[in-house]
Amino acid sequence: MHAVLLADEDDFEGWRDSARGLAIAGVPPRDVTWQVGQGGGELFGDEAPPPAADGPAFAVPRAFLTLAQTVICHSDPERFALLYTLLCRIRSNSKAMEDGADAIVQRLERMAKEVRRDMHKMHAFLRFREVAEEGAERFVAWFEPDHHIVRATAGFFVRRFAGMRWSILTPELSIHWDGERLTEGPGAARADAPSGDPVEETWKTYYSSIFNPARLKVGAMLKEMPKKYWKNMPETALVAPLIAGAQGREAAMVEASKRKLSEAEVQGLATADKAERRLQPGSNALAAWEAILADAKACTHCHLYKHATQTVFGEGPLDARIMFVGEQPGDQEDLAGRPFVGPAGQLFDRALGEAGVDRTQTYVTNAVKHFKFERRGKRRIHQKPEAPEIEACRWWIEQERTLIRPPVTVALGATAARSLFGRVMTISRVRGEPLELPDGGEAWVTVHPSFLLRLPDPDKKRDEYARFVEDLARIGQRAKALG
Template sequence: MPHAHARVTLAHEVDFAGWRTATRRLVMAGQPAGRIAWRIDARMADPIEDQGAEAPEGDPFHVSRALLDLAETVIQARDPDRFALLYRLVQRNAAGERDLPTRTDDTDIARALVLAQAVRDDTARLRAHLELPAEDVAIGQWTSESHVLVPNARFLTVQRSLRPWAVSTPDETLLWTGRSLHLLPPGTAPSALPTDRESWEGTGLTLRPADLPRPALRLTEGLDIARIDSLPALIAAARDCLICAMARQTTQTVFSDGRPGAALMLVGEQPGDQEDRVGRPFVGPAGQLLDRALHEARITRDAVYVTNAVKHFRFQRRGTRRLHEKPTVENVTACAPWLAAERRIVAPRVLVMLGATAAGAVLGRSVTIGRERSRPIPLADGSTGLVTVHPSFLLRQPDEDARTREYARFVADLRLARDLLPAATLPS
């Protein structure tokens, strides 16, 4: 018996979650690609249930990661046949054509690759040329050859340091209230944006980031880190950082621990094995020793901003173990924009450099700890720098006498840092 004609209505042009759900159901039901009508709900309201789709009859199937990645990009193209093209590719992949994503001579794949490249080009153009005013509330216009605005909402939000914005295109208006993301029909750009989410309940379609396709470019590509003036936005951007290859080998970006406005900043070298797993700096043995030393110096860690010059764990694998490896100059250089932004946003009065790598990153030159330790160094931003050892240096001492002696010197350096602060700027 031939399959009935299926009608699928997606909530908006890049409703990737809706397309995936419908595609999985229809492929399992054996629905031919030519008997599916794909349409977009012009109201931009809640998604409409598929009509005419049979209940799944087949076995669950697996789609290759490469094909899903391609689909996430292609769905952003301005081509009315893209939904059918992608459905056809998934159906073929599920039927056993496992190498399909690599067959560039295949007609469907070739077409998908052309569309994907157009989306990448348009994404780069949007990031380079969509200028939003620097005011607390920004309203802009954009004309796009692809449907790349919605997938790049996070980029725009981070670039604007999480402040509200709205961008109108001939197809839609995208609104970020400061708390939630909304898609409205074209021509509905507000003249003023409320920052409370409740004011926009029921307005247009509230978008969940998890339902949207990822942008064709990484978040940090085209991002002007120097324009970000909010620590939460900076951390959000750094999570996706792939500036250096080292980031691809670690569990996650390990950014910082602390708050803007902290009078004292501590900069270490890089996260270690435990920090990489937990996602916070200085939580391993060196961090525990640092906490103890801060306590003895009458410094509360909660009142200090703690970070590293390098945001990923560089290591060598030995069996099941990951052994620390000193970061390269290239690693430090790659992370330099993040550290510069942290210093600008936090604006500490005193900056303590824990070890030679941190000192070199802050001072921009080679540093010998023995020559520059324990003396105030004026920094270009008006703060005062202080060089000392990294806590891991204390753990490497050969005997108890050496550990006791070096630990006392380290605590003395932290006390000096505290004394360099104006009175009452650092709670005990």
Template sequence: MPHATVTLAHEADFAGWRSATRSLAGRHTPPADITWRIAIDTESAALPAPDPAAARFTVPRAIMDLAAIMVQSALPDRFALAYTLVYDHVMGVPTGEDAADRMAGTKEDVITQTRQLRDEIRRALPSHDGTTPYQGRVDTLDLVPESNARFLTLQRSFAPWQLDMPDRTLRWTGQEMLCETPGQAPQPLDPTSLPPPALPMVPDLDIARITSLRAVALAAKTCLICPMAAHATQTVFGEGREAARMMFVGEQPGDIEDRAGRPFVGPAGQLFDRALLEAGIGRDDTYVTNTVKHFKFRRTPTRRIHEKAGPAEIAACAPWLAAERRIIRPAVVVMLGVTAASALLGRAVTISRERSRIIPMGDGSDGLVTVHPSYLLRLPDEAARTREYDRFVNDLRLAAGRLAPAVT
């Protein structure tokens, strides 16, 4: 078998390694037959061409997570070691004892460095005045800072920052990531090419510090706080204007929303849009979200059936909803259904008692409780649907009437 040479774009090019590994391991190329190199510049990267004849394979998440940890270490043979891990799985053979021991020690070291880096960032940021780019120093030769660059970028809400290391500087300009080494021009780093960090992103983020809705939404996409995240297709965050004066909060995304990645786009969402139109409210002028950001369901042979979000899921998602309200600062919050009302009012709610009246909220906004649009779809007869739909539209008009004229 001919020897293969893989030239990766940069020292932490996990995406390039993964692409090359998919091709080479699919052809059963032994680790000893591969040379891994780093390109002088990103344009000189060279990965093996996809091979249609290569065997398809799947790799457990735990193996890929460990491979990512190897790539962000300072081991000279880190790419070969990561490849060996995948190759051994594909071939169905155990990884050698020496390699396994090295991997275990490297994993422990990288996790420790990740925790130390994040702790240092959390300690430093509160004392930073925010008028100049945050600048820190990390005494490591490992690539842990690169893997945690997204953590710092989100924590800083995309504001510029800089991390200095003994052999390089990592810098986010507010628009792009750059790696600077002495005597060389700054090299751009594609954040999507970097290995994921050794610790979950979200539990370590100080969500209350994030000031950008975009940063909060991106951070939520990596949320694994509650078990629902492991089963849903994706996080379904809110959408709409960051300066919206009216916010609508439902319970959770449904099956269609889970697949589309957008809130209120299924049958209930279409009914909601129709009601907004009749109430004289433009959806583009509002912010629409849910109390819970993942779809909770049970499977049947043919469908995924919605299940009501429980206290644990509501509590896990509470920081995301709080961040949305804090950043948007709506004048009116419309709570669609009992789950949203209970979560936002902090008490048990009966819709029939609370509906159609203005409730002062703790943040100074006006709250209004009404039914969830899905309730209207479940009504048994046409007369009930028409009556309750008209009442729902009137609730929306009442909420819109609380908005003072916009200042122009």
């Protein structure tokens, strides 16, 4: 028997190196035991350590390594042995992973799916709360994952909250980010995490305003957001009354139909929630938007805030049928604090007018909220945002779209498309056709108006401008068709 002692529950590198040496030495899976911790005591006293991997190297499919990295994070103690068994099969049959009927392949794929789902829940249901700490702000969150995913998800939170000082506490281990370095600490208890902070009332106002009873499916909601996570999230205190209110409105509509009210009265009940969302003083929607704006003005999620004049947030009616997303504010936008007011914005306004789209009835924003530039003397020259900066600002776009719920969202340029879809997209391949966003909404992609300004050839500029106007006209007609 060969005993393998791994450093941690998610020690992929340790498993990989040991498994490679065992496979090269031809050790069958039944002769290997896998253990995690500081030592196995007398249980492993007479067992041999794994042999060194000094034999001929062998290749495995990239898909297997990806699967193994994910499955290692699972809580099933048999995962190491199952992965080693599959590795041995792959060494003798490179297509072993393609056998979808194989019980081990099915079990490992199921484990990987459960790990990915747990990671998704950590991304979605973890809530930071501010704690008092001398010298600087600090935020602390508590989470209880089902699997060993904390290290695997750390990068997500570092990218998303790069400018914050935060800690995530879990029963197994804790991770801490000081703005520059990520460190680990021992596990914690729920009592070690704060129970609330002043920001939560603002968050509850926002959540109430975006709650959509027309899409309410209680069973599906509980499946996606089990009650286990409710105690971590301030907005869940509102779920029961919001559900009750939605059910009350539904009952009113049913009663209205029984009493054979006029079509106008029934329609009035059906559109009550939409009316409440309009940008009016005192409305929930306006309060929520103002709360998001206040947070965005203090955003330090990436380094761009250090040099820009101010955050440039979106503007427009909250019941807009079209939401335009550009790249980032330019020099004039940075100074004015409003999107699309510089040369590209003026060209954009002219094109919208020719396309028959009223800009005042659209919501206009940018994928990145701070101006990125290179200073040359007194001039500030625009620089294209990079992936971490786009990712850091995606949260703001998601909140704007969630609040406004536009029937049509338009990406102006490649940066905006990457922000909306979460991946690099080629404009020429997707331009001019409706696309489905990850959340189910409809999006269109076209060029950014600054692209037209940069074209040196007059004829080319004229043709591309005409095509841009045509895109905007089709988008306007589509928004009308969606009602």
